[in-house]
Amino acid sequence: MKISDAAAASGCHLETIRYYERVGLMPPPARTASGYRAYRPAEVERLRFISRGRELGFSLEEIRSLLRLDDDSKMSCGDVDVIARTHLADIRQRIDELHRMATELERVIAECAGGERGHCTILNALREMGAASECTNARCRA
Amino acid sequence: MKISDAAAASGCHLETIRYYERVGLMPPPARTASGYRAYRPAEVERLRFISRGRELGFSLEEIRSLLRLDDDSKMSCGDVDVIARTHLADIRQRIDELHRMATELERVIAECAGGERGHCTILNALREMGAASECTNARCRA
DNA sequence: CCTTGACTCTGTAGCTACTACGGACTTTAC
DNA sequence: GTAAAGTCCGTAGTAGCTACAGAGTCAAGG
Numbered sequence: 642m643k644i645s646d647a648a649a650a651s652g653c654h655l656e657t658i659r660y661y662e663r664v665g666l667m668p669p670p671a672r673t674a675s676g677y678r679a680y681r682p683a684e685v686e687r688l689r690f691i692s693r694g695r696e697l698g699f700s701l702e703e704i705r706s707l708l709r710l711d712d713d714s715k716m717s718c719g720d721v722d723v724i725a726r727t728h729l730a731d732i733r734q735r736i737d738e739l740h741r742m743a744t745e746l747e748r749v750i751a752e753c754a755g756g757e758r759g760h761c762t763i764l765n766a767l768r769e770m771g772a773a774s775e776c777t778n779a780r781c782r783a
Numbered sequence: 784m785k786i787s788d789a790a791a792a793s794g795c796h797l798e799t800i801r802y803y804e805r806v807g808l809m810p811p812p813a814r815t816a817s818g819y820r821a822y823r824p825a826e827v828e829r830l831r832f833i834s835r836g837r838e839l840g841f842s843l844e845e846i847r848s849l850l851r852l853d854d855d856s857k858m859s860c861g862d863v864d865v866i867a868r869t870h871l872a873d874i875r876q877r878i879d880e881l882h883r884m885a886t887e888l889e890r891v892i893a894e895c896a897g898g899e900r901g902h903c904t905i906l907n908a909l910r911e912m913g914a915a916s917e918c919t920n921a922r923c924r925a
Numbered sequence: 926c927c928t929t930g931a932c933t934c935t936g937t938a939g940c941t942a943c944t945a946c947g948g949a950c951t952t953t954a955c
Numbered sequence: 956g957t958a959a960a961g962t963c964c965g966t967a968g969t970a971g972c973t974a975c976a977g978a979g980t981c982a983a984g985g
Contacts, residue, residue, distance in 0.1 A: 643961080643962080644962075645961070649874050654944080657942085657944080658945075659942065659963095660944085664942090668944070673951095673954075674963080675951055675952080675962085676950080676952080677963080678963090679954090689910075691982060693908075693909045693912045694909055695872065695942090696884075697884050697887060697888055697909075698884045700941080700942090701795060701941080707906065707909065710909070711906050711909075718895065718903040719904055722892065722895060722905065723907045725888060725891070725895075726892060728888065729885060729892065731883050732884055732885045732888070733885060736878055736881045736882065737865050739840070739874050739877055741837075742839050742874055743871060743878065744872045745839060746874070749867070750864065750867050750871065752813045753860065753867075758818065761852075761860040763860075763864065764863055766835075767832050767835045767836055767853075768828070768832060768833045768853070770838075771813075779788055782938095785932080787932075787933085798972075798973060799971085799972065799973085801934095801935095802971075802973085803970060806971090815980095817979080817980055818979085818980085819933060819934080819980080819981095820933085820934090827977080842964080842970080842971090843970075843971070844970095
């Protein structure tokens with residue numbers, strides 16, 4: 642199977658596959674007489690594994706660990722579980738952060754809609770939001 | 784005010800301030816006789832503006848636009864509103880995506896907890912999840 | 926006055942996960 | 956036979972910083 646077929650079958654972009662090879666996530670594949678990469682089913686499976694991991698938001702390093710655990714015959718399910726739960730916690734944190742942003746944005750946008758013309762409340766929010774303390778140090782005046 | 788004071792007052796990392804200058808988000812500041820950057824209050828305000836924009840998840844390009852609109856005396860509140868609403872929509876989309884990831888992860892993690900020993904359902908999920916169609920093309924067998 | 930330590934300067938390289946190019950070669954289709 | 960499509964490799968670009976190295980500057984203590 643050539644690289645473009647492997648790309649189609651795995652859901653990975655063609656250039657991404659070469660990238661995964663370069664960073665050691667994929668082993669160097671067999672080559673045809675003319676030097677074209679030739680992928681076997683197991684390698685396409687591995688690409689799909691990576692692709693699904695990415696869909697779940699795992700980093701390449703996490704996927705690297707998961708692949709190692711997958712290759713390992715004496716299955717250490719506990720380690721996999723730790724990676725997955727840590728990652729889930731990370732995702733939840735990112736969701737919380739985005740929620741905070743969205744809430745704050747909704748607030749300033751809503752205010753703007755009802756605001757008087759002449760001063761934009763969105764820009765005001767950016768100008769004044771959670772204003773940190775001024776530097777009162779004498780040097781600051783220099 | 785020297786750069787470290789400006790950093791403390793604005794919430795931007797010292798090296799980040801230099802970076803903003805390099806990419807043209809901050810104008811080149813005045814310099815002392817010895818070449819140290821000297822920030823005036825208005826510039827620290829601008830840094831805070833950027834910092835708050837980042838807290839709300841705006842990209843540097845979006846912030847660049849907002850700064851332009853802020854500098855503009857004939858306030859175009861409508862443009863600001865468009866940027867903010869577009870950004871909010873983008874954040875909501877990212878939240879949805881992360882939610883999908885979290886839900887799927889929760890599912891496979893929960894299955895794993897109740898699964899039989901000897902085969903990890905998390906790894907199985909990555910191996911088989913939403914399996915794409917095989918390449919049935921004859922060339923794939925080569 | 927001199928030293929010591931903290932600060933700042935510039936320029937460059939690193940990070941994640943790709944994506945896109947250029948120029949050469951090979952394969953495929955007509 | 957020729958043209959189009961595919962593949963090769965190496966390099967550079969993307970966002971938004973962060974982290975160095977090596978040199979110069981400043982303030983305080985002895």
